[in-house]
Amino acid sequence: MKRWMASWMVGLVVGLTVGLVSLGAMAQSASAAGEVTKLDKAVGRVTLKHGEIKGLDMPPMTMTYRVKEPRLLDDLKAGDRVRFAVERIDGQYVVTALSKAP
Numbered sequence: 001m002k003r004w005m006a007s008w009m010v011g012l013v014v015g016l017t018v019g020l021v022s023l024g025a026m027a028q029s030a031s032a033a034g035e036v037t038k039l040d041k042a043v044g045r046v047t048l049k050h051g052e053i054k055g056l057d058m059p060p061m062t063m064t065y066r067v068k069e070p071r072l073l074d075d076l077k078a079g080d081r082v083r084f085a086v087e088r089i090d091g092q093y094v095v096t097a098l099s100k101a102p
Contacts, residue, residue, distance in 0.1 A: 028055065028056055028087065028088040029055065029056075029085060029086065029087040029088070029096070030053050030054070030055025030056045030085070030086060031055075031083065031084065031085045031086075031097075032050050032051065032053045032083070032084060032086065033050065033051065033081070033082070033083050033084075033101060034048040034049055034050030034051070034081075034082055034084060035048065035049045035050075035079065035080070035081055035082070036048060036076050036077065036078050036079065036080045036082055037049050037062060037078055038064070038078060039073055039076060039077070039078065041070060041073050041074075044066060044067050044069075044070040044073070045064050045065065045066055045067065046064070046065055046067055046072075046073060046076070046095060046098070047062060047063065047064045047065075048062070048063060048064075048065060048082070048084065048095075049061075049062040050062075050063075050084075053086070056086065056088055056093070063093070065086060065093050065094065065095045066092065066093075066094050066095070067094070067095045067098065068094050068095065068096045072095065072097070072098040073098070075100070076098070076100070080100055080101075081100065081101040082098055082099060082100055082101055083097075083098075083099055083101050084097060084098045084099075085097035085098075
């Protein structure tokens with residue numbers, strides 16, 4: 001009985017650990033509005049000035065983001081007001097959607 005209980009406890013601990021690691025690896029995402037301050041289409045990066053992004057616990061700032069698909073930058077220029085979706089993937093913020101604001 002003790003051997004069975006010890007095996008069960010080890011399985012429980014391993015299962016919980018794997019579950020917590022999986023939760024930590026999941027992408028966090030949020031949407032926000034901002035202004036394009038700089039584009040680097042060659043490397044697929046955009047610098048955005050934005051307000052607080054509560055879903056990612058980010059204060060207002062100007063930050064350079066990698067874009068998931070470089071084509072998202074095709075019709076943009078510095079000064080454009082935009083809506084965007086950003087995800088935190090493996091510790092890096094990535095813009096996954098980006099469009100001019102109306």
